[in-house]
Amino acid sequence: MRRTLKLAFIVSTLVGIALPHAACSQERPDSVAMQGAAVSHGAQAVEWETEWARAFERARTEGKVVVADFYADWCVWCKHMDGTTFQDAKVTELMAERVVPLKLDTDRGGRDLAVELRVQNLPTIVIFDVDGDELGRIPGYASPASFVASLNEFLSREG
Numbered sequence: 530m531r532r533t534l535k536l537a538f539i540v541s542t543l544v545g546i547a548l549p550h551a552a553c554s555q556e557r558p559d560s561v562a563m564q565g566a567a568v569s570h571g572a573q574a575v576e577w578e579t580e581w582a583r584a585f586e587r588a589r590t591e592g593k594v595v596v597a598d599f600y601a602d603w604c605v606w607c608k609h610m611d612g613t614t615f616q617d618a619k620v621t622e623l624m625a626e627r628v629v630p631l632k633l634d635t636d637r638g639g640r641d642l643a644v645e646l647r648v649q650n651l652p653t654i655v656i657f658d659v660d661g662d663e664l665g666r667i668p669g670y671a672s673p674a675s676f677v678a679s680l681n682e683f684l685s686r687e688g
Contacts, residue, residue, distance in 0.1 A: 575615045575624050577632035581642070584631040588659045594687055595657040596624065596680070597631040599639060599648045606670040607652040617673035627684055628656075656683045 577598070578584040588595045598615075600607035614620055624630050633639030635651065646655060646663070654667040654676075665683045667676065 575621055575630050577630045579632055579638075581631065581633070584629050585657075585659065585661060588629045588657075591629065592659075593627060593629050594659070594664060594684065595631050596628040597633055597655045597657065599633050599635055599643050599646075599651060599653045599655065601634060601636045601651055603636075604651040610652050610670050614671060614673045614676050617676075619677050620673050623677055623680060628680070656680070658687060 578587065584595050584597075587593070598607075598610075600611075633642060635643045635648065643653075648655070650668055652670065654671070656664040656666065658664055664687060665679075667679050671679060
């Protein structure tokens with residue numbers, strides 16, 4: 530039994546090293562956060578850019594930061610974040626007013642960038658200024674309240 534567990538740990542570590550963008554966050558949202566998501570959940574949705582150059586062009590023009598969501602279609606927590614956090618009225622309002630949202634699929638066009646930026650788990654949100662310098666990141670699933678708090682913290686640093 531111990532040998533099997535050790536082997537499983539070694540294999541999972543090697544997979545994580547070989548495919549750092551392929552790990553999906555295992556954090557579980559707590560029930561309080563989920564209740565908060567249900568209370569402020571709206572019919573709105575974030576309007577995502579899907580091209581790096583276009584997102585930064587808009588950011589420069591509009592004087593906003595870029596919020597890049599690194600995800601994969603197979604990632605359960607990415608889908609969960611899409612269905613809760615990125616549907617939440619407070620999140621969508623904040624993002625519409627203050628950021629250019631960019632969605633990058635790590636299994637398609639975003640793979641090289643994810644490796645370059647050392648995105649190790651999915652979902653991972655990376656916040657950039659208009660010059661492409663990283664301001665911070667939100668690794669793993671974030672409830673709507675947690676996402677708003679983290680994003681506001683990064684935005685306050687930017688000015």
